[in-house]
Amino acid sequence: xxxxxxxxxxxxxxxxxxxxxxxxxxxxxxxxxxxxxxxxxxxxxxxxxxxxxxxxxxxxxxxxxxxxxxxxxxxxxxxxxxxxxxxxxxxxxxxxxxxxxxxxxxxxxxxxxxxxxxxxxxxxxxxxxxxxxxxxxxxxxxxxxxxxxxxxxxxxxxxxxxxxxxxxxxxxxxxxxxxxxxxxxxxxxxxxxxxxxxxxxxxxxxxxxx
Amino acid sequence: xxxxxxxxxxxxxxxxxxxxxxxxxxxxxxxxxxxxxxxxxxxxxxxxxxxxxxxxxxxxxxxxxxxxxxxxxxxxxxxxxxxxxxxxxxxxxxxxxxxxxxxxxxxxxxxxxxxxxxxxxxxxxxxxxxxxxxxxxxxxxxxxxxxxxxxxxxxxxxxxxxxx
Numbered sequence: 001x002x003x004x005x006x007x008x009x010x011x012x013x014x015x016x017x018x019x020x021x022x023x024x025x026x027x028x029x030x031x032x033x034x035x036x037x038x039x040x041x042x043x044x045x046x047x048x049x050x051x052x053x054x055x056x057x058x059x060x061x062x063x064x065x066x067x068x069x070x071x072x073x074x075x076x077x078x079x080x081x082x083x084x085x086x087x088x089x090x091x092x093x094x095x096x097x098x099x100x101x102x103x104x105x106x107x108x109x110x111x112x113x114x115x116x117x118x119x120x121x122x123x124x125x126x127x128x129x130x131x132x133x134x135x136x137x138x139x140x141x142x143x144x145x146x147x148x149x150x151x152x153x154x155x156x157x158x159x160x161x162x163x164x165x166x167x168x169x170x171x172x173x174x175x176x177x178x179x180x181x182x183x184x185x186x187x188x189x190x191x192x193x194x195x196x197x198x199x200x201x202x203x204x205x206x207x208x209x210x
Numbered sequence: 211x212x213x214x215x216x217x218x219x220x221x222x223x224x225x226x227x228x229x230x231x232x233x234x235x236x237x238x239x240x241x242x243x244x245x246x247x248x249x250x251x252x253x254x255x256x257x258x259x260x261x262x263x264x265x266x267x268x269x270x271x272x273x274x275x276x277x278x279x280x281x282x283x284x285x286x287x288x289x290x291x292x293x294x295x296x297x298x299x300x301x302x303x304x305x306x307x308x309x310x311x312x313x314x315x316x317x318x319x320x321x322x323x324x325x326x327x328x329x330x331x332x333x334x335x336x337x338x339x340x341x342x343x344x345x346x347x348x349x350x351x352x353x354x355x356x357x358x359x360x361x362x363x364x365x366x367x368x369x370x371x372x373x374x
Binding site: 011018034038109117195197200205209 | 216220221223224227248249250252253254256257258261262271273274275278281283284285286300310312315316319320323327328329332334337338339340348349350351352353356357359360365368369370372
């Protein structure tokens, strides 16, 4: 006899009943909070938004920062455009995230559900990627403008020969890369752990449909 | 209205709770994990219930939500198989109901099923619940032919686990 048939026979007829829950046991369950991967992704994406919005806009609240920007040689039109762009990108990502979350439905088939979650995670990934690129550019630009506006830094640069200047530039570049790299690794690890099981199951399902 | 919805949901869940228990039995291997997954599936069912139209059977709808929760949404997967625990919790056959060989074989079969991966377990579960390949393919989101092919592979895999 086919092994599974034997199992099926037993599964349907002889499996011991679990301890049956009464309605009074079930009502409190409806009030409990879900700990699903979607909930976790949702909290992470909110944290991402808050974190990067804070990084972008908090410095503007400090008068020292504003004074420094005013004294700098940065083109004000460029600065305004960057601020507008930052706002636009945040709004765009909030919209994309909202749409992605709305598309997740537990009543879809398994493959579709996994795809919706992976898609949501992608939106967050792009948002993080965008912020890391912006952080990278800002740090390089910031260092460049600092050499022009900070008198101490400017003085130091005039003392250096070409080799020294290149050395400073390389050091700034490497430091920036290391900083961005650490954040990137952190995300890799965070999402790697969170999505491990889902990715494995999705791969398995995809394999079936080749 | 909300109370009424809650009441009808709990009534249906109480009647069909064995479906959820069976999913938990397949994907967990101890009492706490079983209860934890049961809780999560209940939350997911309840969240999705307002959209339940009644054009599908409640039980069919439960299979989908239950499996989706177990293989996709649930995060706390207990991967290690504790055979002793598994035997006592999952396998409570009265000694006089089976002869020794069949009992032994069933025991082995249940632990073999536990060794399958999440997707294979889902296929086996639907198969054991007597779902046809059309339903299996619709629940999993794969083609009917591929569901059939995979099921045959799972059967072979089980046979290999049983007769190494």
